[in-house]
Amino acid sequence: MNMGRDIRYYDVRHVTGQTTHIDIDNSVIESAGTSFFSTAVVRVLGPSGWGILTIDNYSSPEGREFELLLSNAASLAHITTEPVTLADAPHGVLAVPPMKEDPRDVSLEEKTGVLGEIESSARLPGIVNTRATYIERDEQVYFIDSSANEYSFGICRSGFNIMAVASREGNVQMGYERLHSIHGLNIRHQQEMGRSAGERALSLIDAKAAAGGTMDAILDPELAGVFAHEAVGHASEGDLVHEGNSVLSGKIGERIGSSLITIVDDPSLHEFGFDPVDAEGVRVGRTTIIDQGVVGAYLHNRETLASVGNGVAGHARASPGEAPLVRMSNTFIEEGDADLDEMLEGISTGIILYGSRGGQVDPGRGVFQFNAEYGYVIEKGERKAMVRDVSLSGEILSTLHSIEMCGKERKMSQGYCGKGGQSVPVSDGAPYIMLRNAVVGGSGTE
Amino acid sequence: MRWWVAVAQNEVLLPGDMAGLIDTIIRKGEALVEEVEVYIAGGESVSAELSKTNIGIATGSKSLGLGIRTIDHGRIGSSGTSDPAAWRKCLDAAVSSGTLATPQEWGGLPMPSVQERPLLSFDPEVRVEAGIVEKAIYNMLKGAEEFPVKVTSGSADISTGYLTLANSHGVRYSTKKSMVSVSLEAISDNSTGYEFDQSVTGSVDPENVGRKAAFFAHHGRSGEGLPTGDYSLVLSPMALAQLLGNVFVPAVNGRSVHAGRSKLAKSIGEVVVDTSISMYDDPFRNYGPGSTWWDAEGVPTRRIDIVRDGVLTEFLYDLKTGYRYGKNSTGSALRSGYGGLPGIGYHNLVFDGPRTNTRDEPAIYVHDVVGAHTANPMSGDFSVEISNPSWIENGDFGNPVRKAMYAGNVFDLLKEIEGIAHGERVIGAMVLPEIRLSGQRIIGI
Numbered sequence: 001m002n003m004g005r006d007i008r009y010y011d012v013r014h015v016t017g018q019t020t021h022i023d024i025d026n027s028v029i030e031s032a033g034t035s036f037f038s039t040a041v042v043r044v045l046g047p048s049g050w051g052i053l054t055i056d057n058y059s060s061p062e063g064r065e066f067e068l069l070l071s072n073a074a075s076l077a078h079i080t081t082e083p084v085t086l087a088d089a090p091h092g093v094l095a096v097p098p099m100k101e102d103p104r105d106v107s108l109e110e111k112t113g114v115l116g117e118i119e120s121s122a123r124l125p126g127i128v129n130t131r132a133t134y135i136e137r138d139e140q141v142y143f144i145d146s147s148a149n150e151y152s153f154g155i156c157r158s159g160f161n162i163m164a165v166a167s168r169e170g171n172v173q174m175g176y177e178r179l180h181s182i183h184g185l186n187i188r189h190q191q192e193m194g195r196s197a198g199e200r201a202l203s204l205i206d207a208k209a210a211a212g213g214t215m216d217a218i219l220d221p222e223l224a225g226v227f228a229h230e231a232v233g234h235a236s237e238g239d240l241v242h243e244g245n246s247v248l249s250g251k252i253g254e255r256i257g258s259s260l261i262t263i264v265d266d267p268s269l270h271e272f273g274f275d276p277v278d279a280e281g282v283r284v285g286r287t288t289i290i291d292q293g294v295v296g297a298y299l300h301n302r303e304t305l306a307s308v309g310n311g312v313a314g315h316a317r318a319s320p321g322e323a324p325l326v327r328m329s330n331t332f333i334e335e336g337d338a339d340l341d342e343m344l345e346g347i348s349t350g351i352i353l354y355g356s357r358g359g360q361v362d363p364g365r366g367v368f369q370f371n372a373e374y375g376y377v378i379e380k381g382e383r384k385a386m387v388r389d390v391s392l393s394g395e396i397l398s399t400l401h402s403i404e405m406c407g408k409e410r411k412m413s414q415g416y417c418g419k420g421g422q423s424v425p426v427s428d429g430a431p432y433i434m435l436r437n438a439v440v441g442g443s444g445t446e
Numbered sequence: 447m448r449w450w451v452a453v454a455q456n457e458v459l460l461p462g463d464m465a466g467l468i469d470t471i472i473r474k475g476e477a478l479v480e481e482v483e484v485y486i487a488g489g490e491s492v493s494a495e496l497s498k499t500n501i502g503i504a505t506g507s508k509s510l511g512l513g514i515r516t517i518d519h520g521r522i523g524s525s526g527t528s529d530p531a532a533w534r535k536c537l538d539a540a541v542s543s544g545t546l547a548t549p550q551e552w553g554g555l556p557m558p559s560v561q562e563r564p565l566l567s568f569d570p571e572v573r574v575e576a577g578i579v580e581k582a583i584y585n586m587l588k589g590a591e592e593f594p595v596k597v598t599s600g601s602a603d604i605s606t607g608y609l610t611l612a613n614s615h616g617v618r619y620s621t622k623k624s625m626v627s628v629s630l631e632a633i634s635d636n637s638t639g640y641e642f643d644q645s646v647t648g649s650v651d652p653e654n655v656g657r658k659a660a661f662f663a664h665h666g667r668s669g670e671g672l673p674t675g676d677y678s679l680v681l682s683p684m685a686l687a688q689l690l691g692n693v694f695v696p697a698v699n700g701r702s703v704h705a706g707r708s709k710l711a712k713s714i715g716e717v718v719v720d721t722s723i724s725m726y727d728d729p730f731r732n733y734g735p736g737s738t739w740w741d742a743e744g745v746p747t748r749r750i751d752i753v754r755d756g757v758l759t760e761f762l763y764d765l766k767t768g769y770r771y772g773k774n775s776t777g778s779a780l781r782s783g784y785g786g787l788p789g790i791g792y793h794n795l796v797f798d799g800p801r802t803n804t805r806d807e808p809a810i811y812v813h814d815v816v817g818a819h820t821a822n823p824m825s826g827d828f829s830v831e832i833s834n835p836s837w838i839e840n841g842d843f844g845n846p847v848r849k850a851m852y853a854g855n856v857f858d859l860l861k862e863i864e865g866i867a868h869g870e871r872v873i874g875a876m877v878l879p880e881i882r883l884s885g886q887r888i889i890g891i
Contacts, residue, residue, distance in 0.1 A: 033543025035526035035785030052505040056528040079580040082502035112546050128706035172709045172824040212853050212889035245598035360817040364638040369831040371820030389827035393851050441829030441851040441889050
């Protein structure tokens, strides 16, 4: 292949596949169908920075046509001025774990029926709306670069969300559950998840709005996972560190938290954020971001590894048809040795928070916010009244010091993480954790 | 310099071919189902991204998608593909999807009725050229130089697109869209500043974007904490857009209303916002980002007075929800992409009322909020971090605030509006002023 004088490197990532969705709303099958996509990203590293083409309905041109494509990308790169270099990184593809039951082998009709069982199980007395959605995305990925690396793999992710809405005298509350997987169809025998969503919505009708303030807090594994993701994960992304838009810039080797805290990102784990190889063809593996309270490493792609250092490449991820960015995959807090009872006993007045409605971070300022689905007031070590609509916010560099206990059992939860207009599948997890003097937000006044 | 010198794909969509393809799909589809709708969207864009003060990435994109919807005895099916040559597979998938859908009341797709009119959301002067985004980037950097801050990232993007909607009753509507947007982020110590601008016509002001992002980063240094308590707030249009978009907009969606997911379901005729305020969807706004004469299923659009003088007057409907609940479509069908079914949304949501000076008295200024998507869309309760919190004193920015969490309820705060400022900003497809609120709960540190 003639790369042309101005091209130092190129790669092509072509993703084809199909997305199947089912939406059942108040027992009505609103939609159930499949859509198809084929999209590619061609990246060229010019004398300075990147020229990138994203192309729907990519036709895999060869020879002269492909050279023309590269030269189009190279001509875009002419406006770049950032002196980009790429660090060497190991290549290689992990095997995609086999699925227990391949969703593609189950008819859409059968999946719709099974999802309907989850939806109807959420319809308890007092529930005014139930909605279940199923999503299945089957991707075939083909990658090639100018260093003769070439790989392909297929992966199918599927899962469901169930939401229930309760309403009484103008008070409207929701409960929801979700489960997504790379291990195959996971919607069978999940009626309990539906009931749980319904029961949650009903209990929240009687819950009070949490009173905001500074107090001791226990986070359940799901919320503590979101905490790891928002409070630490994003700020460790090499592109933000390079730009000077992270409070963790220049903090390698510094203690920023309690020695109980170790936070890891590992795309090689067989969780929802699993990638057999990263979006630049680099072998994936574990990065210990915070090692017993000390900043250990950043998450990198080849470019940020070269410019920032401290860590390994292999954290480039991309939505189909989008350019790779440095992203988290499976992010978690390592287990400690405390029991939940011990944590409760250590709190005279505080709050225990469950579930997550998501979160957000301003990594440069070092301030994060995330929201629990529900919680309970703690008085003298005991769980008391249920509270709703409660958030937690904090400053990255001080909050990790306030973690006083870390539980024994870690649990991972699945979700999607947004950055730069892209959304990628991730999982977050942790054991229960206990924080002293957390800033808890709620609109209640008592 | 035109970035896309030559392409080897997508040539199927020459205008003549597109018309032929649509006719073929509709003819074949009619042999299988009662009604067929075809939606084709494509476009090109160019963007440049800053890494600190250097352009690190320049991207050119070419997008294309074909969506097919079929209706047969009230059963609605859909599919989409990025490969128009694979239309047959897409049509079969749409028909097959319809067989699973629950049948519903259905009065038919619209007949042709919209005459050809001037394009509302397109400027032929907008050119998708790398040199233009490059210039915009440098103008932002120039603006940012007015304050001693570090630029961390930024981008400039130009896109143009075309849409064609056709159905088996003879509807053949086409339109074009254009959009130019710029944004910049800067930092000074641990104070960050973000600003952006967008325009259908390309009349963005990159230098001002750079200046404002740098101002907020510079201004926020060494802020003091704030005790927990009730305060007067001034919400920027950006902060207001976040709260409205995550809570109020879903609550006036006809589907949410009838499905039991809206707190406003039984509030038609009631005061839901301060009585000085009106909110309406204006699909005919000249150069509005969402302006259109017809919605995503070919229904003629019209102005919708959602809230008039504080009173809730109308919800938004598409055909499907309208037929199901005995309401007329308000021309509010929107598509986010080529796959799947259209949903309900607004074209240009305008927030209006008598204007006043919102900065006469001291207040905490809220430039943006962190975490608005975690608000409870049913109850309206939220607690979010404020971006760039600062005192407003003597009509201008006073002392910055280090960290402040804002907790409240969107439905309640809309009734607590003390005034709305002169001027407005286009945020996404919302047209919003700055507003002033009293008695809002801030959780300090």
